[in-house]
Amino acid sequence: MSTLYSTRVTAVGGRSGTIRSEDDFLDLPLALPVTMGGKGGATNPEQLFAAGYAACFENAVIHVTRNKATRVKHTDIVAVADVGLQTDGSGGFVLSVALDVAITGLDQATAEEIVQAANATRPYSNAVRGNIDVAITVATS
Structure with a gap:
């Protein structure tokens, strides 16, 4: 089976950290949702x-x-x-x-x-x- 596509995303800091794809198109902060006791304000x-x-x-x-x-x-x-x-x-x-x-x-x-x-x-x-x-x-x- 040949791979049609692959990507690599690095997460640092868990649910309160950041994520970044190898091509930098995805570069986002993460936050624990308020409903789970977090500060919210970012994706999860x-x-x-x-x-x-x-x-x-x-x-x-x-x-x-x-x-x-x-x-x-x-x-x-x-x-x-x-x-x-x-x-x-x-x-x-x-x-x-x-x-x-x-x-x-x-x-x-x-x-x-x-x-x-x-x-x-x-x-x-x-x-x-x-x-x-x-x-x-x-x-x-």
């Missing part, structure tokens, strides 16, 4: 995960329809990822994801079929399957 790992999850899912939808009669353009889809952080009861933590996908111009059955196919092919879904609870809702307009 859960927001970054939600952003990557939503963007990757949108692209998977576009990808699975690329060579089909029913194509979805990037302007036809909106994905919103809600990432939750919970305690696991054993002193550790777990994530959950609720993904709301809205696709313009399709009937509900077709949209659900496309989203199911995208979920089967995308790297984030494959990475978290069986490890993170993921709930997906699909809407059309």
Whole structure:
């Protein structure tokens, strides 16, 4: 298997530190959210995960329809990822994801079929399957 893309991001200081990608496009401070007892005012790992999850899912939808009669353009889809952080009861933590996908111009059955196919092919879904609870809702307009 050949690698299509790889990247490197360095984190310094944990949840109250900074992150920087090797190409400097990502260069951000991190902060523990106020709701977790932190000072807030900066992004956090859960927001970054939600952003990557939503963007990757949108692209998977576009990808699975690329060579089909029913194509979805990037302007036809909106994905919103809600990432939750919970305690696991054993002193550790777990994530959950609720993904709301809205696709313009399709009937509900077709949209659900496309989203199911995208979920089967995308790297984030494959990475978290069986490890993170993921709930997906699909809407059309």
